[in-house]
Amino acid sequence: MEILQHLFYGFSVAFQPINLLFCFLGAVAGTLVGVLPGLGPTAAMAMLLPVTFGIPPTGAVIMLAGIYYGAQYGGSTTSILVNIPGEAASVVACLDGYQMARQGRAGPALGISAFGSFIAGTIGVLGLSLLASPLVEAALSFGPPEYFALMCLGLTVLTFLAHGSMLKALIMAVFGIFLGTVGIDPNTGVQRFTFGKLELMEGIGLVQIAMGMFGISEIFINVEKIVKVSVFEATIKGLFPNLQDWRKCIGAILRGTGIGFFLGILPGGGAIIASFASYAVEKRVSKYPEKFGRGVIEGVASPEAANNAAAQGAFIPMMTLGIPSNVVMALLLGALMIHGITPGPLLMTSHPDLFWGFITSMYLGNFMLLILNLPLIPMWVKFLKVPYPILFPFILLFCLIGVYTINNNVFDIYLMILFGVFGYLVRKLDFEAAPLILAVVLGPMMEKALRQSLTMSKGDFSIFFTRPIAGVLFGIAIFLLILPMISKVVKRDKIARLE
């Protein structure tokens, strides 16, 4: 029962008062940003990254993770009450949740979303601790070619799942890798694209890019139109779903958890896709699919469970392989690297306190959120009533302070503003920012792996295909790249035949 030992050790770390405090702070901050529209977990984590520089790495990761899953909780509250998803993964909760609220069942909707999230989060953490050890063992046999292939696959999946054109998502990803090359080349000491600027020698900081592209550009987007939020003035009573609700939901929650967890593990997957997928599945297995969208409680329970389970699943490739599967994980990875820790298969043995403490802290965090979220919902609703014209200057102020305090240098502010404008423009032009951010983090690792692989093989590119694991990973990546083209041809064929 090695696993129990590990978990026990983890709890002893997570229960240290200071770590409990960080966990609590993260969960509260996360719920808050989840509630506030126009401020997603990515922007919030970017804003709080500088704050974590001063605290020990274990506390930093615990707090940042708390923000992530806290935001999943908070986001659903606003989806249900005002039909405005606080963050992207809660979009689906709007469909049936808001309808339930309008029928006077806001209480059970909020209740089931919190309980569903809690159940999913708990199962997710258990799955995470069970899967971690075997995956770490497998990962230890990975060499540079395998890592390179895996990172390519991660980026490909993310672009494959992008909303708009895959070509445009790929352009963003390649541009992101390029941005990652700015600075002094670690192998040769040559300066690349620094324009002689001292501030660019160490590369463009992830925080500056992420805050610009997610924080600042989001404000630009919101300011350009007139935002009006009308809070649904319902008295929320009876947060506990009744027995009938539970009977309907328990299957939905478990299905959502399963779907979410496995989609979360996949590179490029994550909470957003998981919530949509589980809603679709629930609709398909339901005896009354026509009622979905008109206030069915399963339609809230399943996607809410899925997005929480996915949030947990996403930590697996990050903690065991050192490969972030989505933008939030990329930021977490960035935070660890700033602390001088490289996540990967060795993390579990070299920093067991961080690894297991972090995993168990998520369990505690989920419990805190359950007791935090339900009674405090009226307070969160009050935050919603802060008008946006007053809210946004403060979001900007936090970004400014956060980015300034990294190096106490005004240059970083200009850099953030520049990326804010860039992010605004590319969003207007229908590009996605997520592949770029992930690529910025992966870029330097990819280059290192690529160079090492080529040195290993004496310049022979076939090394990426002849080694079995790398070959399979590359095969999947290439398949995903060609898939859109094939499906288009097939579709055209079908239309032609019909005509």
Next chain:
Amino acid sequence: MKKLDQWNGVAFLIISGIICWGSTRLPYGNVHNPGPGFLPFWLGVVMGLLSIALLIKTTFQTERVKMIRELFAKKIRWGKVFYVLAGLILYAFLMDYLGFLLITFLFIAFLTRFIDPQSWKKVIGWALGGSVGSYLIFEVWMKLRLPKGFFGI
């Protein structure tokens, strides 16, 4: 050339050209032992190819695509976006001279008053509370070193 993605393709083709040009000035190394210019150069090439693919694909696309004029069709408050941008730049530019407390007060007051105008009473209240509050949190409590400016605050 009325489609949005045609222009996107051209824009990124130009950027990839610049990247390639910049990379050729760095040591390329060789394929056995790639130098610092190796990856950026090929990234530029790949990005260029992707941009050309986007340009061609959009040009021959028969399905409905977004047109360039649709960008300007919606009523967008460009002026407000510009104000926010100007506020940010001025903040960065002036913070070392005016000091954190004063510039933050002005920043919040400016944004609350000129984007979606609030009453002066609210403006002063939020600006005062926000600047002093954040000063207490970040400078006094968390001991971050914020710029002092002329007046030493």
